[in-house]
Amino acid sequence: MQVKIEKLDHFGRGITYVNQKICFVAKALPNEIVKIKVTKETKKYIEAEIEEWVTISSYRIPEVCPYAKICGGCDLEHLEYKKENEWKREKVKELLAKFSQIEKVEVKEIKYLSPYHYRNKVTLHGAKNRVGYYQPKSKNLVPIDTCLLLNQKINELLPKMKRLARENKVQEIMIRTSNDEKESLIKISGDKPKSLIDMKDITGIFFQEEQLQGKEEIISTIGKYQYYLSIESFFQVNQELTEMLYEEVLNEVKKVKPKKVLDLYCGTGTIGIYISSEAEEVIGIDSCSSSIKNANHNKKLNQVKNIQFINNKVENVIDQFQQDTDLIIVDPPRKGLDKKTLRHIIRIAPKYLIYISCDPVTLARDLKELKETYQTKIVTPFNMFPRTYHVECVSVLVHN
Ligand SMILES: C[S@@+](CC[C@H](N)C(=O)[O-])C[C@H]1O[C@@H](n2cnc3c(N)ncnc32)[C@H](O)[C@@H]1O
Known part of the structure; x- marks a missing residue:
């Protein structure tokens, strides 16, 4: 079925109408003409995926993330940042x-x-001795080696987290760094790690609520102020x-x-x-x-x-x-x-x-x-x- 995309909805999906019913097309951009495959239909709406482009928006850009097609964490990577x-x-x-x-x-x-490398915090999920993100609205794991949204320090710690998940049953790993990326805290949930984790580059490690190694707080700077923060506290990402x-x-x-x-x-x-x-x-x-x-x-x-x-x-x-x-x-x-x-x-x-x-x-x-x-x-x-x-x-x- 061929449709023309009218606009974006508030979740960044393309909107079109099929037999007067609203249809949300993942990753489609306004004014694109696309051939779609319906993935879900209810009384009120339709969800669809693009099968083929007939016309491509001039605002479409190539996705640079290697996981763009499977991850779903970024809703707008295909759209010019401006x-x-x-x-x-x-x-x-x-x-x-x-x-x-x-x-x-x-x-x-x-x-x-x-647009990239802005996040000072991530929550990774674990399954079958691997870590990554869940696909939206599912528990399908997308194992990742790197993520363009995360700061360099978190990306550098990811190989250690992969190793940890290979050797232990990990449910979730939260990583948080200071804004200058010098300090980091890690919280693991799942089974208690069998061996101590190599502390180099990590300021504090927690297993659930228990502090396993290092410090409890790190310090982040915003403007002329410095702020202590713990792994559980809210801090702007x-x-x-x-x-x-x-x-x-x-x-x-x-x-x-x-x-x-x-x-x-x-x-x-x-x-x-x-x-x-x-x-x-x-x-x-x-x-x-x-x-x-x-x-x-x-x-x-x-x-x-x-x-x-x-x-x-x-x-x-x-x-x-x-x-x-x-x-x-x-x-x-x-x-x-x-x-x-x-x-x-x-x-x-x-x-x-x-x-x-x-x-x-x-x-x-x-x-x-x-x-x-x-x-x-x-x-x-x-x-x-x-x-x-x-x-x-x-x-x-x-x-x-
Ligand atoms: C969006 S954060 C804002 C934090 C802070 N203003 C900042 O910029 O870092 C929301 C905060 O609300 C807190 N919170 C959630 N529900 C609350 C409630 N009912 N009463 C008080 N605090 C609450 C959370 O612990 C979190 O720290």
């Missing part, structure tokens, strides 16, 4: 218009850096673009000149510390105990006196805050803000709200909930996850 960035900005605009129902939001130009994102937040905070700031979902305290010189008092809240342990170390490491951290769920403690907060920064996980937190943000009524989001759909939903009370001034997209469909946004809201 076009990927344009598409991500358009996607943010479209999703905000559709789900936030806010009349006019200024979506600024997307910020981006290198794009080792270069994070500084640009934090600078964007800092510039907004400078305009606000706040006295009291709440940094909700603060992780290892990175943003709160980054903006602490611009406020009288900062309070960070996160539910992950290892992140808060790191955050308290980070406070000392950076000699920041005006910040405190609370280890709890935001929704458990948000009702304790009064209306003396001038700025709330939120950086929730993909599911966005829960109803109770939204209600209390509205009650606390800070003059400014900065919302950092890794999912424009839940961002738009939450902006809609806030729109009676807050005006969304600017949304800036950041391409934190190049070659995938994901995009991060920083939104600035002002109380009506």
Whole structure:
């Protein structure tokens, strides 16, 4: 069957229509005419693969990854990077218009850096004495020797991980490095490794929750600050673009000149510390105990006196805050803000709200909930996850 691709959906798949039913074509680009093979059909939609190209988009580029055809980790490796960035900005605009129902939001130009070797963290899966990635929505393992998204240090450690999986039954290996790639932590799950791992080039090794060798924390630098982080803590994965994102937040905070700031979902305290010189008092809240342990170390490491951290769920403690907060920064996980937190943000009524989001759909939903009370001034997209469909946004809201 021959079809013409109209546009990309929000997951980077080509959209066309077959007998008026929407059809998602993996790896197809707008305006391409392709012959397709249907792989799934439901009452509502069809999924298909390309069998042959009749016309090829001028924005299509050869995939450089050796696993591109089988891995599925990169949704957009076949698209020019410039076009990927344009598409991500358009996607943010479209999703905000559709789900936030806010009349006019200024979506600024997307910020981006290198498309490859940006990740400071990876989770590998193990099967049959090999390690690699799972194909999307399956447990089919694609063993890898290298990955273009990972930084050089992680790629250098991969042969060691392959050896480890050959000699032991490994379920999962998480590798995390410092942003300067000098330090690294590794966490193994599955069977306990029979022999010690060669520690050269590795700062700390964990088997599940147990520390087997080396140190518990590594230090990463963002801008002029240094941050301790443990294997379990959240830390932004794009080792270069994070500084640009934090600078964007800092510039907004400078305009606000706040006295009291709440940094909700603060992780290892990175943003709160980054903006602490611009406020009288900062309070960070996160539910992950290892992140808060790191955050308290980070406070000392950076000699920041005006910040405190609370280890709890935001929704458990948000009702304790009064209306003396001038700025709330939120950086929730993909599911966005829960109803109770939204209600209390509205009650606390800070003059400014900065919302950092890794999912424009839940961002738009939450902006809609806030729109009676807050005006969304600017949304800036950041391409934190190049070659995938994901995009991060920083939104600035002002109380009506
Ligand atoms: C996207 S990360 C943001 C971390 C931090 N702002 C940064 O830039 O590194 C989201 C954080 O929310 C935390 N978290 C998830 N659910 C939470 C909840 N209900 N209450 C508090 N923290 C939560 C996670 O532990 C994680 O650190």
